[in-house]
Amino acid sequence: MTRYWGLAAGVLTCFSVWHAPLAGLAPDGRKCLALTLMAIIWWTFKALPAGYVSLSLLLSYTLLLNPEKVGARLVFELWTTPVIYLVIGGFLIAEAVRSSGLGKRIALEALNRYIRTYKGVIISCYVLNFALSLMIPHPWPRSFLLMSAVAHIANSAKLSRQGMTNIGLAVFVSSIPTSMILLTGDSSLNIITVGFAGADISWLRWLLYMGMPGVFACVLTCCAQLWLFGVEEGFALDKDYTTRQLSEIGKISRKETICIIILGATILAWTTDSLHHVHPGWIALLAVVALSSPFANLLDGKSFSSVNLETLFFLSAATAIGAAGRATGMNSWVIEWIRPETVPVNHYAFALYACFICMLAHLFLGSILAVLSVTAPAIIALGNLAGLPPIASALIAYTAVALHWILPFHSMNILVGYGPDAGGYTEKDTLKASLPQTLVTVAVCLFEITWWKFIGLL
Numbered sequence: 001m002t003r004y005w006g007l008a009a010g011v012l013t014c015f016s017v018w019h020a021p022l023a024g025l026a027p028d029g030r031k032c033l034a035l036t037l038m039a040i041i042w043w044t045f046k047a048l049p050a051g052y053v054s055l056s057l058l059l060s061y062t063l064l065l066n067p068e069k070v071g072a073r074l075v076f077e078l079w080t081t082p083v084i085y086l087v088i089g090g091f092l093i094a095e096a097v098r099s100s101g102l103g104k105r106i107a108l109e110a111l112n113r114y115i116r117t118y119k120g121v122i123i124s125c126y127v128l129n130f131a132l133s134l135m136i137p138h139p140w141p142r143s144f145l146l147m148s149a150v151a152h153i154a155n156s157a158k159l160s161r162q163g164m165t166n167i168g169l170a171v172f173v174s175s176i177p178t179s180m181i182l183l184t185g186d187s188s189l190n191i192i193t194v195g196f197a198g199a200d201i202s203w204l205r206w207l208l209y210m211g212m213p214g215v216f217a218c219v220l221t222c223c224a225q226l227w228l229f230g231v232e233e234g235f236a237l238d239k240d241y242t243t244r245q246l247s248e249i250g251k252i253s254r255k256e257t258i259c260i261i262i263l264g265a266t267i268l269a270w271t272t273d274s275l276h277h278v279h280p281g282w283i284a285l286l287a288v289v290a291l292s293s294p295f296a297n298l299l300d301g302k303s304f305s306s307v308n309l310e311t312l313f314f315l316s317a318a319t320a321i322g323a324a325g326r327a328t329g330m331n332s333w334v335i336e337w338i339r340p341e342t343v344p345v346n347h348y349a350f351a352l353y354a355c356f357i358c359m360l361a362h363l364f365l366g367s368i369l370a371v372l373s374v375t376a377p378a379i380i381a382l383g384n385l386a387g388l389p390p391i392a393s394a395l396i397a398y399t400a401v402a403l404h405w406i407l408p409f410h411s412m413n414i415l416v417g418y419g420p421d422a423g424g425y426t427e428k429d430t431l432k433a434s435l436p437q438t439l440v441t442v443a444v445c446l447f448e449i450t451w452w453k454f455i456g457l458l
Helices: 002-019 027-045 050-064 082-100 102-114 118-133 139-156 161-173 189-196 203-229 239-249 254-271 280-292 301-306 309-328 330-338 347-365 368-385 390-402 427-455
Strands: none
Touching (some): 027 050, 027 309, 027 368, 050 309, 082 102, 082 189, 082 254, 082 301, 082 309, 102 118, 102 239, 102 254, 118 139, 118 161, 118 203, 161 203, 189 390, 203 254, 203 390, 309 330, 309 368, 330 368, 347 368, 347 390, 347 427, 368 390
């Protein structure tokens, strides 16, 4: 029934705004706002699956807005950029790492060699999620790969239900802060954030800006989880189990060796993009082609089923909101509407203000990309008044939205692991962790200001 109410609320809101006399907003901007609000309401209430809402928004922009301002080329612009192909490449690279057995070997080797306590398992989820982010530029495949290894080990230790839940939560929650450290840590969200700022920063430049804030976020999030859910008593890792698993896998195979060579070359190319100026998206596609070659034989035609089309269309819709909003004047109108009489000039005060605005929007809208599409342009414009460069303002908005959640639908990284068939945690578990995580989000935004002053960005 909620879906029907959401569907009706979206249509009613669209109709009302479409015909409302909004002062200062041109007709094209008003229509764009009406269609955008309808899509956001449908996303929030899950009136339709997210991918179909995205398709409806792309279609309505194309057919109902002035084609001289918002044509199909603008609406589907993401498909002409390397960003979308980095996302596609990320899914396919993850499939190659999975099919080769390399990802499972790395997880089992780390758990067998270094894990001795329950606390160590939780911490290892963060460390391994980061390690896998070097090879797999998308958080969802990383988390499922890690979960497949950790779940067997946790089961062999005969943990309580809460102990198992905490480990599942650690696997999927850890994918959020670890994705902040590298530009390719989240091949969709990170690249699009840079696009909102109109910047073109290299892989190493992102690491300089976000490496330390990302590590700080990992430490705080991990500590908050350990404090909140406690430590399982009587934990005993079954070393025989991990040893047997590694024995069954055997020595490193030819496919794993080839996978290591290709991924090593890919990572090297990503880290040196400031020298050769080839976008990470094109590098990812080169890696995919190499992985599908007869020499490697790690990807075939069936591997394309691992590419999540819903994610691709969702990304397209999120970027189209920003592009159409700029073209029709909607973004400028929204900025004027939310702008206070005086913008905080102090950088720390501005970070708190921007963090509050973004988290408030995220609370009601849910979708990270939808929230960023609406708030990032506004925060960047307000940041200019406070003397912040666009990339700094965009990264504050990104941090405030990406790190924050209340319920699973507020973060797709958490939502994909929600339920007994994935991470094993419930809405109650994520709600319990939400207040400490809100404090973590604010602390990281403030730390970013200090770090950026130290390195000279501010």
